[in-house]
Every structure is written in C-alpha cells, then in structure tokens.
Amino acid sequence: MLCGMHNHDLDEKLSGHLIAGRLNAEEKKKVIDMTKSLTVPHNILTNLKQSNKESVTTIKQVYNVRTRWRKGEEVT
Amino acid sequence: MTELQYLISMLVEHKYVHYIRCNSEETTLEDIIFSHPESIKLLNTFPTVLVMDSTYKTNNYRLSLFEIVGCTSTKMTYSVSFAFLHFELEDNFTWALTMVKGLLSSKDNMPKVIVTDRDGALMNAASTLFPETYTMLCFFPIGKNVRAKCIMDCKVHPKPPKGAIVDKKELKKNKVKNREVVEKVVNAWRELVESPTEESYASNLLKFKEVCMPFSEFIAYVETTVLNLKEKFVRAWTNKVMHLGCRTTNIVESAHGVLKKYLTSSVGDLASCWDEIHKMLAVQFGEIQGSFGRNKMVLEHKYKSIKMMRELEGYVSRRALKFIYDELKRSKTFAVDKEDCGCVKKTSYGLPCECIIAMKSKQKLPLVLDDIYSHWKRLCVQGEEIDDDFFVMEEWNGIQERLKTSPYNMKLYIKEMMHHIAFPETTNLYPPSKKAVTKGEPKRKRTTLKVSSTGRIPSRWETIDSQNPDSQPSQPKRSLPKRKDARLGTYSHSQASSSTSKPFRNIPYISQIPNIMRPFVEEIVNVKGDGHCGFR
Numbered sequence: 001m002l003c004g005m006h007n008h009d010l011d012e013k014l015s016g017h018l019i020a021g022r023l024n025a026e027e028k029k030k031v032i033d034m035t036k037s038l039t040v041p042h043n044i045l046t047n048l049k050q051s052n053k054e055s056v057t058t059i060k061q062v063y064n065v066r067t068r069w070r071k072g073e074e075v076t
Numbered sequence: 077m078t079e080l081q082y083l084i085s086m087l088v089e090h091k092y093v094h095y096i097r098c099n100s101e102e103t104t105l106e107d108i109i110f111s112h113p114e115s116i117k118l119l120n121t122f123p124t125v126l127v128m129d130s131t132y133k134t135n136n137y138r139l140s141l142f143e144i145v146g147c148t149s150t151k152m153t154y155s156v157s158f159a160f161l162h163f164e165l166e167d168n169f170t171w172a173l174t175m176v177k178g179l180l181s182s183k184d185n186m187p188k189v190i191v192t193d194r195d196g197a198l199m200n201a202a203s204t205l206f207p208e209t210y211t212m213l214c215f216f217p218i219g220k221n222v223r224a225k226c227i228m229d230c231k232v233h234p235k236p237p238k239g240a241i242v243d244k245k246e247l248k249k250n251k252v253k254n255r256e257v258v259e260k261v262v263n264a265w266r267e268l269v270e271s272p273t274e275e276s277y278a279s280n281l282l283k284f285k286e287v288c289m290p291f292s293e294f295i296a297y298v299e300t301t302v303l304n305l306k307e308k309f310v311r312a313w314t315n316k317v318m319h320l321g322c323r324t325t326n327i328v329e330s331a332h333g334v335l336k337k338y339l340t341s342s343v344g345d346l347a348s349c350w351d352e353i354h355k356m357l358a359v360q361f362g363e364i365q366g367s368f369g370r371n372k373m374v375l376e377h378k379y380k381s382i383k384m385m386r387e388l389e390g391y392v393s394r395r396a397l398k399f400i401y402d403e404l405k406r407s408k409t410f411a412v413d414k415e416d417c418g419c420v421k422k423t424s425y426g427l428p429c430e431c432i433i434a435m436k437s438k439q440k441l442p443l444v445l446d447d448i449y450s451h452w453k454r455l456c457v458q459g460e461e462i463d464d465d466f467f468v469m470e471e472w473n474g475i476q477e478r479l480k481t482s483p484y485n486m487k488l489y490i491k492e493m494m495h496h497i498a499f500p501e502t503t504n505l506y507p508p509s510k511k512a513v514t515k516g517e518p519k520r521k522r523t524t525l526k527v528s529s530t531g532r533i534p535s536r537w538e539t540i541d542s543q544n545p546d547s548q549p550s551q552p553k554r555s556l557p558k559r560k561d562a563r564l565g566t567y568s569h570s571q572a573s574s575s576t577s578k579p580f581r582n583i584p585y586i587s588q589i590p591n592i593m594r595p596f597v598e599e600i601v602n603v604k605g606d607g608h609c610g611f612r
Contacts, residue, residue: 020369050355056365
C-alpha cells in the first residue's frame with residue numbers, strides 16, 4: 001500500500017469491466033430473439049449463462065441490448 | 077431415476093456441499109441442506125453478518141425452506157445455504173446450523189452478528205451454536221406487532237354492551253380519538269427503539285409508559301414479551317456490535333422474493349426447487365463479481381477533491397466510501413467532541429467515525445486503510461480450498477481389516493454402507509410423504525383459489541393494519557346513486573371541486589353529475605341498496 005501498488009491480487013474474473021462482460025454478436029441476436037418472444041430479462045441472462053459457462057455478463061448488459069434494440073438503434 | 081437420486085447426483089456433479097438427514101428407519105428424507113462452493117468462499121470472505129429466516133410454500137412436501145444469507149462489502153446479498161427442514165424445531169435448526177458452522181474455515185472467522193426473526197427455536201439454536209456471536213432480532217415486525225396489539229387492546233372507550241343506545245356522533249368522536257392514541261403509542265415506541273444510549277432508553281421508556289398509562293394490560297404485554305429481549309433490537313445495545321447496517325431481516329426477505337420469482341409455483345418437488353436455486357445462484361454470483369469489478373474500477377468524482385480519502389479509493393467498496401463521505405460532511409458541519417459522536421460508525425460499521433475524522437483533519441493526516449474494517453476492503457472472493465493434510469489411510473486400512481475378520485453377513489452390511497458413500501446417486505431414500513390433513517372436515521376445493529402460488533400468507537399485523545388504515549380515518553361507505561354515467565365518470569376532480577365552490581342547488585350528490593348536465597337535474601334519489609333500484 002505504501003509503495004502505491006495494489007493491495008490485492010489481480011482478479012481472475014474480470015466481471016464488471018466494460019469489455020469483459022460484453023456480449024458477442026451471436027449472443028446479442030439471442031437476446032433480441034428472446035426479447036421478441038417476451039422472455040423476461042433475468043431468464044435471458046440465465047439462458048446466456050447456461051450456454052456459456054464462463055460468461056461474466058451481468059443483467060445490465062442485457063438491459064442495454066434490449067434498450068438499444070427497442071429504440072431502433074443498430075445492435076452489432 | 078427417482079427424484080432424490082436425481083437431486084443428489086446433480087448436487088454431486090456441481091460440487092455442492094450437502095448433508096442429508098433421514099428418519100430413524102433410514103427410508104425417508106427429513107432434512108437436507110446444501111450450499112454452492114462459491115457460496116462457501118463468499119461466506120469465508122464476508123462472515124461478519126448472517127441473516128436467517130424460513131419461508132414456506134416452496135415445494136410439494138410442505139417442507140419449510142430455511143435460508144441463510146450474508147452481505148458483501150458492496151452491500152449485495154449472497155446466499156450461504158438452503159435447507160429444507162421437516163420441522164421447525166430446535167433440533168432441526170441446531171443440525172442445520174452445525175452444518176453451516178462446519179463451512180467456516182477457522183475459529184476467528186466466526187460471524188459477529190446473526191439476525192433472525194423472533195422464533196424461539198432458531199434463536200436458541202443460534203445462541204448455543206455460536207456462543208460468541210451476538211444474536212439480534214429484526215425490529216420491524218416487533219414494532220408492527222406492538223402496533224397491532226395496541227389497536228386491539230387500547231380502546232379508549234370499550235364497546236358498549238349490546239342493546240344500549242349509543243349516540244352515533246359520540247362514537248365517531250371516539251374513533252378518531254382511538255386512532256390518535258395508537259399513533260401516539262407508536263411514535264413513543266419508535267423513539268424507544270431508536271434511543272441511542274441506555275440513559276435515553278430509560279427516559280424514553282418512562283415516556284412510553286406515560287403514554288399508555290390507561291392500558292395496563294398492554295404495558296404488561298410489552299414488558300413481558302417484548303422488552304425482556306430489549307438487548308436484541310433496541311438501538312442502544314445493537315449499536316455496540318458490528319452489524320454493518322443489518323438491523324432487520326429485510327435482506328433475507330428480499331432473497332426469498334427473488335427465489336420465489338424463479339420458483340413460480342409452490343407445488344414443485346425438491347429437484348425442481350434445486351434447479352431454480354442453481355439458476356438463481358449463477359446469476360447472483362455474476363452480479364456480485366460484477367459489483368466487485370465496478371467498485372475497483374469506477375471512481376466517483378465527488379471524492380476526487382478530498383485529500384483525506386485519496387488512499388482509500390479503489391481499495392474500499394464504494395458503499396463504505398459513501399459512509400465515510402457522509403461522516404466527513406457531518407464532521408465539518410458540527411463541532412465534534414468525543415462525547416457527542418457516539419462512535420456508532422466505528423462500533424457497528426467498522427469505519428472511522430466523526431470524531432476520528434475531525435481529529436485527523438485537524439492534524440492533516442489522511443485516512444489510511446488500517447482505519448477500516450477488513451469487510452469493506454475485500455473486493456474479491458477469497459478463500460482457497462483446504463485440501464492438505466487430509467488422509468483416510470487409517471480408516472481405509474481399518475475397513476479392510478474388518479472385512480477380513482468379519483462374518484459374511486457383517487461384510488454385506490459393510491458393503492452396503494460403503495456403497496452409499498461411493499455412489500450417493502443410487503440412494504433408496506424416499507421424499508417425505510405429503511403431509512395429510514388429519515384434523516377437521518376436508519376442505520372443499522375452490523377453483524378460484526390459487527393453489528400453486530408462492531405468495532406469503534399475510535401476518536397478523538398485516539390483517540389488522542389493513543382493517544385499520546392509518547392514512548385516512550375510515551369513512552362509512554358512501555352509497556352512491558346507481559346511474560349509468562357513474563361508470564363512465566372520467567371527469568376530473570378539478571371539475572367536481574369547481575362546481576362545489578359555487579353551489580348550484582342544494583341537491584345531495586350533485587357533484588357526481590358532470591357539470592354540463594347539472595342545470596337539468598331536478599332531483600337525485602338515493603335508492604336503497606337492495607338491488608332493485610327503488611322499483612319495489
């Protein structure tokens with residue numbers, strides 16, 4: 001702490017980081033498809049986590065994709 | 077594959093720590109407790125506060141689901157373990173808590189505070205198993221129960237005997253008075269519970285007694301059943317322990333709520349319950365990890381200008397930083413003496429309190445990480461699996477020795493026992509039988525009743541509350557004239573009030589008629605509510 005270094009080890013899981021949890025194109029498509037069939041967000045997240053065990057996606061990212069899609073923005 | 081075989085094989089596959097208890101004949105399952113490996117790591121990282129509660133209507137067998145949760149440095153709730161208990165007796169709770177105690181890695185990692193509801197069996201089990209832990213009670217239902225008792229008991233004017241002629245006006249007056257009394261008592265109670273020191277508690281107790289002077293029965297109730305446990309929920313005492321802001325069981329109640337959202341029905345079996353719990357935990361751990369990441373990387377602008385806190389950012393959770401920031405602000409506005417401070421933040425949150433901050437800022441010293449309790453500094457899941465110095469060689473040899481010397485029948489028995497250990501998924505256990513109702517007449521099944529709902533049955537105080545709403549004095553139901561336009565009536569309130577301001581004619585219920593039609597109304601008849609609209 002005194003020398004200005006981190007007082008904790010590097011985290012193995014980068015969850016919460018902007019890039020680590022982002023969804024790839026396939027997953028985004030899945031989110032939108034499921035949204036179209038009226039799946040609630042937490043079930044979408046459960047589905048994503050089941051298909052990808054390493055996933056560090058949080059509910060926020062699912063919300064973001066949905067909002068973008070609903071506003072008509074291009075989701076890539 | 078039976079249900080329990082599936083459940084156990086899944087528990088084994090996902091490396092859950094699970095313990096099962098069966099009845100004395102070893103045929104039916106009675107209690108089961110399981111925790112996710114990640115939960116155990118979280119428990120060993122954040123053991124300070126544990127909150128426990130049972131919930132019902134989760135499975136077909138009517139086992140109660142006993143849930144234990146804790147809270148992380150980022151103020152998120154994590155589930156420690158789930159237990160399905162056959163009975164809610166002290167024995168069952170003791171068993172479940174012993175298993176939980178085994179999950180804690182070391183002696184100095186014991187929880188500091190356990191928050192429960194007022195359930196005697198659970199309270200006893202917790203205090204015997206965790207003797208050094210402070211067991212606290214949730215103050216919220218206590219307050220509500222006191223209020224409900226007050227509503228029922230503290231009648232200013234007891235009901236007149238039947239047949240006596242009662243002046244209606246007087247009755248109305250009494251009703252209002254009664255409400256005021258309840259309000260007064262509740263306010264006094266709130267002050268009593270929130271009193272910051274023991275001296276102020278004593279004076280508040282006197283005030284409270286003064287308020288409910290006329291109701292000796294009520295005072296006796298409060299003294300014997302509630303205030304004998306005052307150390308467990310009054311602020312004066314709870315401020316002395318490290319409860320990290322968890323004075324109620326609301327975090328476990330919300331965990332129940334989240335779980336029930338996943339469960340959706342109360343008639344699933346244990347395996348389907350586990351499926352949903354597993355799904356929920358995956359999402360929960362993702363969120364907790366995410367919150368750790370955000371707490372490390374995202375820094376708030378408002379702390380940038382504060383020199384004192386420079387060393388803390390990124391190492392301490394943002395929740396703790398906010399607490400410190402608030403204390404800092406307070407220490408600037410009030411001239412703080414050591415006596416006035418109370419040091420609540422120090423004792424119950426483990427954060428520097430006003431007086432420390434004021435002293436440090438006087439000496440121009442920064443706040444250092446040592447001032448902060450380790451709970452707030454942990455922004456990752458610690459805990460390694462303890463696997464070293466584990467030998468079974470002695471037992472192994474012992475078993476082989478016994479197998480050689482035992483008679484044939486004993487060998488069979490030993491084989492069976494070992495088979496259970498080696499292949500747990502081949503269990504012959506049955507799930508508990510559905511509890512049959514043996515008392516009373518069988519209830520008629522109503523089709524409208526939602527049998528599969530997981531919704532909670534309201535507590536007694538909730539029913540009393542709903543009968544005695546506190547916002548408005550309950551008015552006698554107005555008998556509105558039945559007219560077609562009453563149903564259409566979407567005119568705004570402002571219209572109605574504007575017409576009452578210039579009374580058109582002195583007709584009752586005129587305000588119910590749209591403005592435009594009022595000049596043509598000659599008379600309004602308030603018909604009897606017999607369903608015939610006055611035509612008979």
